[in-house]
Amino acid sequence: MPVNIEQSYEVPPKVSVRNERFGxxxxxxxxxxxxxxxxxxxxxxxxxxxxxxxxxxxxxxxAAGRGLDDGQRRAMENALGQLEGKGIIREL
Known part of the structure; x- marks a missing residue:
């Protein structure tokens, strides 16, 4: 599911994100x-x-701040589309 990169998104309050060793x-x-x-x-x-x-x-x-290449940025964009479908991020 493609994410709309022209809209603003947030992680809703009902979602928690935590760093771990693996990600x-x-x-x-x-x-x-x-x-x-x-x-x-x-x-x-x-x-x-x-x-x-x-x-x-x-x-x-x-991506620029982290030195990510175009392929890595596109992979993140694809992952964000999947996360939107699961309700992890939402469009404002």
Whole structure:
């Protein structure tokens, strides 16, 4: 499911994101879903996702700051689309 990079997104209050050695855990309190993320950059991006700017802008700035290449940025964008489908991020 493609994510709309021109819209702002946030991690809703019902979702918790936690760093782990392997990447991170995401927990939804409303349905008790637990997801394992095996990408530390993705976890760090989610923890800073506050809806203050369009997703595409936030992702470009994050990728540039971390030195991620275009393929890694696209992989994160694809993962964000999947996370939106699971209710881990939501469009504002």
């Amino acid at each position: 991170g855990l995401v927990y939804r309190y409303d349905n008790r879903a637990l997801l394992f993320l095996h990408s530390r950059p993705l976890v760090d991006f989610l923890k800073g996702l506050d809806g203050s700017k369009p997703l595409g802008t936030a992702l470009e700035e994050f």
